[in-house]
Amino acid sequence: METCEKFHENVILYMEGSLKSQEKEKFVLHLKNCKRCQRYLKYIQMLISEKVSDADDEYWNNLTKRIIDNINNFCTMAELRILRLKGLFIGLLCLSFLIMTVLKEHHKNQEIVRHYHLYKDLPVIEKLDELQELCAFEK
């Protein structure tokens, strides 16, 4: 005959279905004859089913919420990244345009400076009117 203490030790194994057939026979026999262990088993089953169902509800409710939160977080992060990339891209375009313009002007000025000796001895026409008169005269 199994003792109550031994029965308590084997409750979990019994519920898992991992008791050996000989031990299971002793377990069931003890359960049939011991009111105390019947109550104990009912109590354990109640405790486990309550805990499991509670945990399940909370787990599944939270799981859905967690998944949605994760997706939202990911989307927000992705959107922010895309926005940042767009901003960076536009900024780079503006900056490169500015640099190009400055370089072009600089190059033009350098050309003028380099060829200054070609222009410096040319007669300077001071008045635009004079030039127009000259052109009219040419015709």
Ligand SMILES: [Zn+2]
């Ligand atoms: Zn017992």
